[in-house]
Amino acid sequence: MSEIFAAVDALLAKARDGGDLPEPAERERLRKAAGLTQVEVAAALDTRRETFAKWEAGTAQPRAPKRGAYAFLLAGLADIHGTQGPDGWLTLARQARPLDTSTDATEGE
DSSP: OHHHHHHHHHHHHHHHTSSSSOOHHHHHHHHHHTTOOHHHHHHHTTSOHHHHHHHHHTSSOOOTTHHHHHHHHHHHHHHHHOOOSOOHHHHHHHTOOOSOSSSOOOOOO
8 A cells, every 4th residue: 555655656756846936037037137146046055056047947857846946935035036937836936845855865867
């Protein structure tokens, strides 16, 4: 039975990986509006600047728990600077939390 629940958990994790980030141009706009550099945000998210640049460009996607932290940061920046374009992502991003901070998750590249 535990394999069934593990499979369901994997599906839920996959479902959580979508819809909580804005379009790439909005990610960059929010960071720049806050006066933050890619280096600063990458350091806060404990990832390399090159990896973060791919997330911001939309060519790679972060995985939990970093995805939740990045989504939450973007939601906070949107609260401060407003959002442009579709904002359906904002509700999910405001609720984002890392799933497990006790393990060192692999960076999404």
